[in-house]
Amino acid sequence: MRVLVATDAWRPQINGVVRSLEYLASEAPSLGAEIRFLTPADFRTVPLPGYPEIRLALPSIGRIARAIDAARPDSVHIATEGPIGWISRHVCQTRGYPFTTSYHTRFPEYLAARLPVPLRWSYAALRRFHNGGDGIMVGSPSLEQALKAHGFRRLMPWSRGVDAELFCPRMERPLAFPAPVFLYVGRVAVEKNLDAFLGLNLPGSKVVVGDGPLRGSLQARFPQVHFLGTRTGRALADVYASADVMVFPSLTDTFGMVLLEALACGVPVAAFPVMGPLDVIGKSGCGCLDHDLRRAALGALSVPREKCRAHALTFTWQESVRQFLDNIGRAHASPVHAALAGG
Secondary structure: OEEEEEEOOOOOOHHHHHHHHHHHHHHHHHHEEEEEEHHHHOOOOOEEEEEEEEEEOOOOOHHHHHHHHHOOOOOEEEEEOOHHHHHHHHHHHHOOEEEEEEEEHHHHHHHHHOOOHHHHHHHHHHHHHHHHEEEEOEEHHHHHHHHHOOOOOOOEEEEOOOOOOOOOOOOOOOOOOOEEHHHHHHHHHHHHOOOHHHOOOOOOOEEEOOOOOOHHHHHHHHHOOOOEEEOOHHHHHHHHHOOEEEEEEEOOOOOOOHHHHHOOOOOOOEOOOOHHHHHHOOOOOOOOEEOOHHHHHHHHOOOOOOHHHHHHHHOOOHHHHHHHHHHHHHHHHHHHHHHHOOO
16 A cells, blocks of 8 residues: 655654654555655645744645646545645646545644634534544544534544654663652743643642744743753653653643653643543543642652553554544545445
8 A cells, every 4th residue: 555645744843743654654565565755854844834943835836736636646645734735736637646644733622722713613614624524533533522512423533653763761760850759741932832831839840841823922931940842752761750740731732642652751641631541531530630630740649650651652653653544445435435436
């Protein structure tokens, strides 16, 4: 099976979408599939207004059509709802390529956090985008239920994995911060609700890993917090291994792969009881979910680290990729696709 993945999220961005696609490409050959990509690296780009760290691709219909034709895919998977995603969708529909999509980011909520755009407008556009394909892959049961309520159809589960060799417990802490260490990893942006964490009265140290448009202002407001910037690979694993609690203040994430990375390092999670943490932590006992984030953070200190590691090991990238490929097979074998293919 040859799958072409069209995505507006790509390196050098560091986020859950990019990491998921990288692991998809590395694991798929062992399951008999080949993954190719159509990314912003293939086009001229400009900085995204208000978020210059992200480059926005400027593709044309002709270039994307030629790229898809050249790839000769058995299926196209559209991972994002940006310019590459929308044009790829158009090409697939006009030229008869079967395609699926995935819903990674709660754009209506993100947009509403920045601009006075009604949620119903954003959801109407996204519903049109996703319902045009043969299936919509979602990362969690909570997200599936939420999208069903907004009229999305043909939803399919696609969970995530964790690199348990890279992210693992250590006997010694690589980084020395006054304990206990409360850690946040992710974008430093308004939708991540970082004020809810940084404003807490907690003992020890607060550490923030990541970058984004709010970093400068938050550093000025919270000078006692350790802002380490972007870290990846072993350097990121070192930070996790030096933490006591992973604090996840977001109210809008669909999954939260950083939660799995922290758990794999034996670090319990403190978060609000919302989509993402509810799906990853659930009733596992690997963290504390509470509407009082300070109470959750302090409560997580007593969670056994070995319990966190054991739970993380139930999420593997090979199973995630197997689920992705099975979804594509089921989507294109469905009566809906057969009817579309027949005209």
